[in-house]
Amino acid sequence: MVPPAATASTSVQGSPQVPVSVGSPSAPAVKDPAKDTILTPRFYTTDFDAMAAMDLRPNEAELEAICEEFRKDYNRHHFVRNEEFEGAADKLDPETRKVFVEFLEQSCTSEFSGFLLYKELSRRIKQKNPLLAECFAHMARDEARHAGFLNKSMADFGRQLDLGFLTANKAYTYFKPKFIFYATYLSEKIGYWRYIAIYRHLEKHPESKIFPIFNFFENWCQDENRHGDFFDALMKAQPDTVRGFTSRLWCRFFLLAVFATMYVRDVARKEFYEALGLDAREYDKEVIIKTNETSARVFPVVLDVENPRFWVRLERLVHNNEALSAVDAADGPAPIKALHKLPFWAANGFEMAKLFLMAPIRSEAFQPAVR
Numbered sequence: 001m002v003p004p005a006a007t008a009s010t011s012v013q014g015s016p017q018v019p020v021s022v023g024s025p026s027a028p029a030v031k032d033p034a035k036d037t038i039l040t041p042r043f044y045t046t047d048f049d050a051m052a053a054m055d056l057r058p059n060e061a062e063l064e065a066i067c068e069e070f071r072k073d074y075n076r077h078h079f080v081r082n083e084e085f086e087g088a089a090d091k092l093d094p095e096t097r098k099v100f101v102e103f104l105e106q107s108c109t110s111e112f113s114g115f116l117l118y119k120e121l122s123r124r125i126k127q128k129n130p131l132l133a134e135c136f137a138h139m140a141r142d143e144a145r146h147a148g149f150l151n152k153s154m155a156d157f158g159r160q161l162d163l164g165f166l167t168a169n170k171a172y173t174y175f176k177p178k179f180i181f182y183a184t185y186l187s188e189k190i191g192y193w194r195y196i197a198i199y200r201h202l203e204k205h206p207e208s209k210i211f212p213i214f215n216f217f218e219n220w221c222q223d224e225n226r227h228g229d230f231f232d233a234l235m236k237a238q239p240d241t242v243r244g245f246t247s248r249l250w251c252r253f254f255l256l257a258v259f260a261t262m263y264v265r266d267v268a269r270k271e272f273y274e275a276l277g278l279d280a281r282e283y284d285k286e287v288i289i290k291t292n293e294t295s296a297r298v299f300p301v302v303l304d305v306e307n308p309r310f311w312v313r314l315e316r317l318v319h320n321n322e323a324l325s326a327v328d329a330a331d332g333p334a335p336i337k338a339l340h341k342l343p344f345w346a347a348n349g350f351e352m353a354k355l356f357l358m359a360p361i362r363s364e365a366f367q368p369a370v371r
């Protein structure tokens with residue numbers, strides 16, 4: 001799982017918003033209290049009994065095939081640090097270092113959030129739904145590996161995410177199963193497209209590879225792709241989750257929430273993308289278009305992301321978000337700040353409503369070959 005709306009997943013508006021220890025790699029020290037915003041990666045919980053009772057028969061063969069792929073554990077030997085990491089952290093200038101460490105923190109939190117959810121699901125449904133439980137256990141294995149690998153890179157910068165503290169102190173958002181499916185499916189697929197886009201860009205521009213962790217993205221993103229395929233198959237096993245009027249509305253809502261959150265967050269930390277030689281807006285546009293297209297394989301509708309008005313409205317959200325951050329950064333009592341923020345919150349609500357009401361595209365028209 002990646003930047004879950006997250007993921008993934010999905011964040012950064014200045015200071016780190018997750019508990020971290022700061023110090024030398026050998027002696028991490030001070031704990032930074034978490035500050036959650038709508039843009040930080042979320043932790044989820046769900047109705048475990050409903051998950052356990054889920055009838056998989058409508059798509060059991062595909063789920064069994066996916067589980068068999070998970071059992072093969074293709075990346076068992078992939079996440080092994082090599083000598084390239086030695087001294088790599090020291091080569092970054094202070095500005096790049098700052099934005100890169102923020103990226104590591106956010107990614108690690110997202111991966112860890114996926115691990116916790118999948119692990120808990122596998123544990124709680126083991127007796128009643130062994131196939132589903134096994135799939136979740138394999139995915140938890142992958143996410144633990146991803147989070148651990150990121151955390152080791154953070155240690156290169158003298159920081160460590162305190163995962164125990166995070167588990168105990170982070171607020172958990174309750175979603176009923178079908179909402180978990182939408183959110184995690186999108187988080188996995190958007191994670192896949194995010195990682196592969198960076199990997200392919202750096203393949204062409206090796207001079208922008210600021211840290212060796214990017215060499216691992218190609219195989220890594222295949223894990224996320226398989227996780228996304230699992231949720232695709234799971235929704236097809238529960239066809240009511242992707243059928244009918246209400247489901248169409250919810251799919252639109254989740255697509256919009258994930259895309260808008262990622263766009264606002266990534267533009268706010270555009271310096272990180274600049275350090276890789278990427279333009280945050282162009283990068284996000286590519287990731288959104290690809291994820292939207294992929295989602296049409298299972299969601300009944302997708303968004304009209306080719307419509308120029310979609311991007312104009314996302315830019316208005318960016319503008320409002322910058323204004324909100326400016327109010328936050330200024331001095332003054334909280335109630336006055338809230339008063340100053342009110343028009344921007346209202347404007348964001350208005351833009352989101354307009355985005356939500358834009359005519360969607362029926363997936364049959366978009367992905368006829370696979371539907």
Ligand SMILES: [Fe+2]
Nearest residue numbers: 001002224227
């Ligand atoms: Fe994943």
Ligand SMILES: [Fe+2]
Nearest residue numbers: 001111143146
């Ligand atoms: Fe992951």
